[in-house]
Amino acid sequence: MKRILKYSFFDMIRSRWSIFYFLFFLITASSLLYMSNDSSRALASLMNIVIILCPLIGTLFGVMYYYNSRDFIELLLAQPIKRRDIFLGEYFGLAFSIVISFIAGITIPFIFYGFGGADTLVNFLTIVVAGSILTMAFLAISFLVAMKNSNKIKGFGLAIIIWLFMAIIYDGLFLMSLFIFEDYPLETFSLAMTVINPIDLCRTLVMLQLDISALLGYTGAVFNKFFGTSQGIIISLFFALLWVAGPVWTISWQCKAKDF
Amino acid sequence: MIELKNIYKAYKKVPVLKGVSLKMEKGGVYAVLGPNGSGKTTLMKCILGMVLPDRGEVFVGGESVIKKHSYRENIGYLPQIARFPDNLKVEELFKMISDLRGQKGNSEDLIQRFGLEKYLSYKLSSLSGGTRQKVNLVICFMFDAQYILLDEPTSGLDPVAMIALRKLIEEKKQEGKIIILTTHIMDVVEKMADEIIFLMEGKIYFQGDQEKLDELTGSEGVEASIAQLLLKEEKGKNDSSQKNGFRFKLNKVAL
Numbered sequence: 072m073k074r075i076l077k078y079s080f081f082d083m084i085r086s087r088w089s090i091f092y093f094l095f096f097l098i099t100a101s102s103l104l105y106m107s108n109d110s111s112r113a114l115a116s117l118m119n120i121v122i123i124l125c126p127l128i129g130t131l132f133g134v135m136y137y138y139n140s141r142d143f144i145e146l147l148l149a150q151p152i153k154r155r156d157i158f159l160g161e162y163f164g165l166a167f168s169i170v171i172s173f174i175a176g177i178t179i180p181f182i183f184y185g186f187g188g189a190d191t192l193v194n195f196l197t198i199v200v201a202g203s204i205l206t207m208a209f210l211a212i213s214f215l216v217a218m219k220n221s222n223k224i225k226g227f228g229l230a231i232i233i234w235l236f237m238a239i240i241y242d243g244l245f246l247m248s249l250f251i252f253e254d255y256p257l258e259t260f261s262l263a264m265t266v267i268n269p270i271d272l273c274r275t276l277v278m279l280q281l282d283i284s285a286l287l288g289y290t291g292a293v294f295n296k297f298f299g300t301s302q303g304i305i306i307s308l309f310f311a312l313l314w315v316a317g318p319v320w321t322i323s324w325q326c327k328a329k330d331f
Numbered sequence: 332m333i334e335l336k337n338i339y340k341a342y343k344k345v346p347v348l349k350g351v352s353l354k355m356e357k358g359g360v361y362a363v364l365g366p367n368g369s370g371k372t373t374l375m376k377c378i379l380g381m382v383l384p385d386r387g388e389v390f391v392g393g394e395s396v397i398k399k400h401s402y403r404e405n406i407g408y409l410p411q412i413a414r415f416p417d418n419l420k421v422e423e424l425f426k427m428i429s430d431l432r433g434q435k436g437n438s439e440d441l442i443q444r445f446g447l448e449k450y451l452s453y454k455l456s457s458l459s460g461g462t463r464q465k466v467n468l469v470i471c472f473m474f475d476a477q478y479i480l481l482d483e484p485t486s487g488l489d490p491v492a493m494i495a496l497r498k499l500i501e502e503k504k505q506e507g508k509i510i511i512l513t514t515h516i517m518d519v520v521e522k523m524a525d526e527i528i529f530l531m532e533g534k535i536y537f538q539g540d541q542e543k544l545d546e547l548t549g550s551e552g553v554e555a556s557i558a559q560l561l562l563k564e565e566k567g568k569n570d571s572s573q574k575n576g577f578r579f580k581l582n583k584v585a586l
């Protein structure tokens with residue numbers, strides 16, 4: 072797996088995509104910092120961008136990368152290499168390079184500007200962790216979607232629908248169901264609803280850490296009340312990581328039953 | 332030795348191989364023939380593990396190989412459609428495959444045979460179809476594998492490359508390797524094949540050498556014999572469809 076990871080990593084890191092991702096976050100983070108001239112306010116804005124864009128870019132890159140490397144994968148399949156190693160090597164090579172671009176892009180401006188305190192540093196790290204988890208989760212989900220759909224248009228469509236659902240439609244449905252069932256105790260229901268959406272999970276995670284209760288929303292408030300801040304952070308982090316592990320594990324067994 | 336035991340394979344319920352059993356024991360050239368879509372590529376991919384049979388077993392060198400991977404150290408494969416990561420250079424590709432296989436291949440001799448020296452620093456995406464095929468051939472032969480699977484090896488090759496390929500296959504045969512190839516060019520079959528395997532409708536219609544084939548069909552030469560086999564099949568189909576048509580008419584009358 073290491074050898075394949077190495078090839079796909081260096082292939083990716085030299086490519087336009089990771090440079091684009093790096094520059095995007097470099098420019099966004101620096102302009103936020105210099106415009107607001109306040110690192111904690113810049114962080115709050117950055118959070119919103121990270122929570123929506125990391126999943127979107129992860130989705131797009133995951134499908135594109137899979138379809139672009141189909142030829143390479145077919146070549147590898149004829150070599151004495153385990154299937155699992157081929158697919159996981161490809162995935163992790165992609166994921167590491169994208170996550171590194173993201174981290175580098177977002178960190179450099181803060182290093183130049185200064186964090187302005189230990190609190191902000193921890194908050195900043197939380198956003199980095201949340202963004203990395205979201206990137207890796209959505210890369211894995213869309214990689215899987217592309218693997219299952221040999222038709223590119225179908226694969227792209229499906230992956231974008233999944234993102235759209237998790238990032239936008241889900242919240243709407245959730246609020247609507249809260250409204251409809253307002254007479255019932257909904258705490259368990261909303262806990263479950265948060266846990267099954269990685270974007271909600273990461274948003275809750277960051278908000279608990281940043282302690283922005285105004286932005287916490289209903290689910291975050293429930294989370295806070297139910298677990299308390301520190302336990303809430305640990306639990307949301309745990310479930311967010313499951314959103315990376317689950318799809319990656321699915322890739323590793325689904326690839327064994329595929330014809331090429 | 333390569334052996335297939337009762338292989339079944341369907342793609343999304345469409346059966347392609349319906350109980351194929353095959354044994355290739357001796358070194359030599361085995362030509363897999365059959366009309367387009369008869370499952371020749373599928374058969375090769377089953378040996379290679381790129382396609383998983385629904386039923387049946389595959390043995391390479393006496394070992395059952397389904398869902399295994401290390402046996403591919405002993406296989407060289409030439410795919411029907413040459414596909415490469417386009418952003419690599421030719422020499423980088425050779426190096427990368429050696430590295431990934433963990434085997435030190437010998438590509439120099441093959442590069443010379445196919446006249447690829449001046450293309451070594453070309454990007455793969457900028458090669459012509461025939462040149463890609465030559466690159467493909469180098470990858471297939473560079474590890475001196477015991478089993479060589481060639482899916483339409485002659486496609487796109489010019490006469491010079493064709494002669495080089497024939498010579499190469501001849502040498503591998505002398506070394507006792509098992510070479511399985513598919514082709515639609517009967518001239519290649521007549522000149523090279525020790526054994527012919529004729530695949531149609533998901534089954535093996537014929538396995539044996541050219542003399543046996545001629546005897547069976549009463550024709551001379553592979554081309555004529557295969558044509559005979561195909562015609563017989565066609566006629567059989569027509570007969571049965573006519574019968575159906577007849578029955579249909581009868582039904583109508585009865586109605």
Ligand SMILES: Nc1ncnc2c1ncn2[C@@H]1O[C@H](COP(=O)(O)OP(=O)(O)OP(=O)(O)O)[C@@H](O)[C@H]1O
Pocket residue numbers: 330331342343347365366367368369370371372373374411
């Ligand atoms: N990945 C796939 N998914 C679905 N159907 C497939 C797939 N690969 C092959 N088939 C179908 O299986 C049948 C056999 O295909 P195969 O490529 O094995 O034929 P072939 O004998 O190699 O034909 P040709 O002489 O044209 O190379 C065809 O009908 C083809 O459409």
Ligand SMILES: [Mg+2]
Pocket residue numbers: 371372373411482
């Ligand atoms: Mg074929």
